[in-house]
Amino acid sequence: MGSFNAIFTAIFNVVLAPFGHGFPWFDLVLWPLLGGILALLVIKAVSNQAGITRAKNFIQVHLLEIVLFRDDLRVVLPATAKALAYNVMYLGYNIVPMLVMIVPMTAILVQLVSHYAQAPLPVGETVLIVAKLDGEVQGVAVRDVTLELPAGLSLDAPPVRSADGEIAWRVRLDAPGDFVLKLHAGSVTEEKSLAVGGEARKVSVLRTKSWEALLYPAEPVPAADSPIESISILDRDDQPLRGLPDGEGGVLAWFFGVSLLAGFLLKDLFGVTL
């Protein structure tokens, strides 16, 4: 997981570098566009194009049958059932390309999310830093976990420690900067980045050992024997790029829509049946 993230992060740090974060919309158009083209190439290469064409054709046949023979229920009902059956067949033909595309598409999207889904937190606000202990690693209790803040950040309230292994700190963001929080758990120290103020840049809101690390590749995964399972930043307001409806959801929807549009517009050029 860590290696996977490291490789893709390294690649995207390079490919996104020329445009930086000064032109976020360029990245947000380019990558879905490339995603759409990649999808077309994958579909062309691994899908049963003849089967898809046949299934689509029969779907159209039976929809037209419903329209043309609408006065005869003995035609309409079987035609409806057949249209839906061919619809299932059509979905079936798309499973293979769907599986093939999971990895590259996820990598692209995750990188876009990490770069553009959240803006740095605003100066003067407070956020909740939550650490969760790994129940599998023994020897560290919630009372043993402390948070070391750099200059520019301060505690707004005493930490809250729960019996199920979570510790929460409310932190005030006093000054702009790219800060590193240090969490001490026994002899282990884990770090968490926190971006405050300034221009849009890559922001990480979760550092975790779990599978979710695949979706938050900006920071390294904690070691397997670390008593800290995850460190997250909550109570933040997503500050998406202007025009996107939401943070992560916005990037996701945008990617989905643009790549879909690109695919439909370019399918004939690539000779692909969708």
Next chain:
Amino acid sequence: MAPSPRLRPSFAFALAVLLSPSLAHAYIGPGAGFAFAGSLAVMLAAFALAIGTILLWPFTFLIRMIRVGNPYKNALARRVIVVGLDGMDPGITTRFLREGRLPNLQKLAENGVFRALDTSNPSMSPVAWSSFATGVDPSRHGIYDFLTRDPCTYAPILSSTDIKNAERVLNIGKYIIPLEKPKIKLLQKSVAFWKTLGEKHIPSIIQRVPITFPPVPFRGLLLSGMCVPDLRGSQGTFSFFSTANAEGKAAFTGGEQTVLRRKGNIIRSRIVGPDNGMVKDGGRMTLPFTLTVTSKAGEPGTVKIELDGGESFDLGLRVYSDWVHLNFNGGPGINVSGIAKFYLISADPEVSLYMTPIHIDPESPAMPISHPEVYAVYLAKRFGPYATLGLAEDTWALNERVIDEGAFFDQAMAFCDEREKMLFDAIEHTREGLVTTVFDTTDRVQHMFYRYLDPTHPANRDKESTAYADAIERVYTRMDGVIGKVLETVGEDAVVMVMSDHGFTNFRRGVNLNTWLRNEGYLTLKDGKTLSGDWFEDVDWSRTQAFSLGLTGLFINRKGREKSGIVPEGEPYKALVRELCAKLDALVDEETNTRAVRKAVAAFECFDGPYRLDAPDILVGYEGGYRSSWGCATGSVTPTVFEDNTKSWSGDHCVDPSIVPGVFFCNRKIKLDKPHIMDIPYSILSLFGHAPPKHMQGRMLFAGNADSAEVGGALDPRSLPQSGSAPGARIFPLGQAPESGDA
């Protein structure tokens, strides 16, 4: 805790992907998105259509009951199937019946009836099928031939359809943007009987009945037939590509040659498509292609054809390609789609390639070829591309010897297969109502293979005359198989009729009536001219009393009707017509010492309908063996009145209608011994329990509840009035006992 809990479900793709595709769609993006978006649309559409139909059905049923009650209340039959076999001849049919080659038609005759079917005058498809559609004679539906003349110019015009470009256009630079659709109008008058049925809420599916282009909206489905143009707007223009004629001098009737230049194994050329009417001086749209000879010397020829921006396919020697989509691009947003089949005639040493006329693509029709328009699309989606051109079988390509008999026959049978699928789809979807499907194969094959029935036919000179001696028989037996399947599919309750619009006879000698009129002093050429090219090129109209155009029509140059008319109306006109009729009846072919005309009929004596003035003034009923010559049909004046017909088009029916009745089979007995084609629509309306409209001229063939039908069984071939020159006549000479068995 994890960040942003409300978003976490959408981020849970990795584990959820296989279990919950709907979540995965969002994250996998386009791949699944394409499928998801399409599937969702399909599901919504299917459910909306189905639910809408189910919910609306009680209301539509109620409205129907209020308006017309039970449409089948007085019906003698709830389902009628009409299979039209264009040109099926009663004499030839009887011969094959007696030889046991048509077992299904035999069964139909034994259980029901087989009779000759009197046809229209003139006895040709556009006229006869119009009488079938409307139940009236030509003077009421206005169709007398394929062609008529424009009285203002004497130029030929199509009788059935008027196509005009859009008048309201927007000129932007070199582009012409139409602001309205082109005006396409069916010139056939009266009302088709399926429209009447529709008004009574009896559904119909009408397939390929001639003279149904453009389709007239009605409550039912219709696929247009004869007179649907090709994509170029003609009635069928084939293409012949060849390296053989370096000078490109070849000129064909009904086709065009493109000279190919070969560089090694590669040939670049282009397919000529429709006019680019959206660009000023746009000429014709073209589609470039590359032909690569892939076979080596001595091997059976194979080529690969790659259309620029389109399909590519391999083609073997003497086999047809599947339908190939030809997409013509005339500029930004100007795309027209057609379909054609390719046939490799030779690949070595010369490359010769035949391409059928470019048919309108039924999946994306450039013109309305069905009602509703999506019906053509539905058939294409269901069965694949199919021939849409009215005269689909390319008779001109064989007539001009671009293709041989084998290629023509294969083409005709392939189109027949397409039609058969459509017929059974219509039957499957019509549990109550009318299905009518017309097969043209019988007509086209008899036109082109009749010479094989007559060993002394002039068209046999310099041509092979044995290999396809069974072509007509094969088509008849093929159609018998279709009828067998129909009878098996529909069961006993449905009324099944098999009919043809006319029969067939020999076409050995052509008669140029324009030359005869010149000889007799009724047609005068310009000073110094003794002959005239096509379309009356050198005719002096100011001194011409009569002229002939088309296959049976002779027109008087009437004052006040024709632009340069000189014959006054009234008695002078009638006297001239009678004089010409008498002379035509006496016209003898001196080479054979045979009368060429059985009966010339004055239109004013046989027509009384509202469109009688549009008729040719004289309808020339030729004897069997004779027909209007090729030159006469196109308005030329040739050196001799009579000439041998040496073309492959060796059988015809444009003769006296009494010589070429059609056939009528039905699985019910009838009341009349001599049914007429106009009786069929009349009877169908009556079978469904609805009184035919007063204007219809037919009679009820079937017995009602109060009377009985006694006419049944097979036709007595001795009743057929075939002329002496027709093979059918030699088989069953008039008045003589048949060679074997009882009639």
